[in-house]
Amino acid sequence: MPSTTSKREGDSMYDVIVVGTGFGGLTAGAVLAKKGYRVLTLEAANELGGSAGKFDRNGFRFAAGATVGMGFEQGGVFSKLFEELEVSPPTMSKLDPIMNVYLPDRDVTYYADQDKWYKEAGRVFGQGENIQAFFNEVFSVADRLYPFIDRKVVFPPATMGEWKNIVSSINLHTLSVAPFVTQSVHDRLKKYDLHRNQPFLTFLNGQLMDSVQTTSEYSPSLLGYMALSVFHRGAFYVQGGLASIIDTLSDTLLHHGGELKKRTRVDSIQRKANSWEVKTKRRDTFDAKHLIVNAPLHNIFSLLSEEDASSLPVKREKEEQQRSWGAFTLYIGADERFLDDSEANIPFHQFIGDYEKPLSEGNQFLFSVSQPGDPLFAPPGKRAITLSTHTEPHQWWNRDQYESLKEQYVERIVGQIEKKFPLFSDHIETLLPGTPVTFQRFTQRRKGLVGGYAPTSKYSLLKAYSPNSRLDGLWFCGDTVFPGAGSLGSSLSGWTVASEIQKGR
């Protein structure tokens, strides 16, 4: 229950403290503030939103990382969240086509509409009937899982309450997906004889890399199917980028009396008798009954005391062995004349350069272009572009090779773009590279590890970390806990934590 004490100026005891304003933290903070909890949110950076934030430079606004909106279709996670918060979502348009994908030897238009997509996929990849049958399975399995996800279950469960919530969310319909639990997406592709269709497989792997963070071989089928179905439910171009959603969530938090302090880095958190104490870099101290950490679990061991950390089910050695990607990004302000008329209104373009190389390090990247009539991003006639590719994070922490590595990546990627947009270089006005070092600096993510954990086997889903830390009053949310990566997953974990706190658990 929220405290009944009225808020006093300078009082450092809160019902809830949230560390971080990513999708997870702001969702939890906004929901709890609306329910009457006294919420304090602390953010290390000058900008809100972490991986989904933005920054302004040289007359352009750039999305820091995330660009594609999801979950705003009727019945979608964000539609329901915004209904609960009683606020309108920012201006956005539903996309169909979702994006253009440029493979080494062919282009494909990825349609949201299923019939259009089957036709296009059959035309570009062949095996049209097999592709249709495979996607029908994807949609059918995902449809059976959505009601389960909607229940905001804590997974993996540990308490009676959590088990009860899971058991009551399962019916015969959900149970029928059980055989998929032990299969990867690749296992299913074999069933449809699609695993040897290299262009289709590469296309599919490209989509999985950007959502599940791994390819079909390592992607649990349930996770992969949910991710593949999401775009067909609704992919969105959000005016001003996903930062506009972040702004709406923070406005809601403030509107309901929540407090938000930017440029306030939390340096340590400590368990007290009945509360959690938070100490900031500037040596301020705050206390709360509930503490929600929206920093990734990669950071948790530098925040907790040895004693508290040793009581966590998350173990440092294991966590550090988990596989996570870094991101190499390019933020480019350009004159729009590099685009043909046919591409002028397509915000998302995925490039894949070589079938034989891994889908990272610039061989695959998402090129997100602000749209005409979106003044939040760029002046008329100009476009703000955020481009991102997965990268092995460790290589970026060697000072001696840092600058030359950056140059190599810029050259490789711009060369790739010019194969599609030959006039691109001539129209660049601003170009800023971002690396894992940049992500650590601006989003606090240790070693620049982003996007949650990359599954390494078909059983990875079962090894997810719970949002419940198992230490009384300490909660986690964001892309390193269940249900995982992306704005949708992070927000859902924050919403789950808010629900659990309201239940008094």
Ligand SMILES: Cc1cc2nc3c(=O)[nH]c(=O)nc-3n(C[C@H](O)[C@H](O)[C@H](O)COP(=O)(O)OP(=O)(O)OC[C@H]3O[C@@H](n4cnc5c(N)ncnc54)[C@H](O)[C@@H]3O)c2cc1C
């Ligand atoms: C390049 C890239 C592209 C992506 N593209 C998409 C996409 O198109 N669509 C999509 O849905 N998702 C995308 N994602 C994934 C998505 O952005 C993330 O999964 C999601 O935004 C993570 O949210 P989070 O809640 O984990 O918080 P984070 O984004 O990690 O934010 C956490 C916040 O906490 C703050 N913080 C951390 N530690 C402290 C501390 N000690 N004290 C105070 N504050 C602290 C940080 O400064 C940060 O603001 C992308 C990610 C990247 C990196």
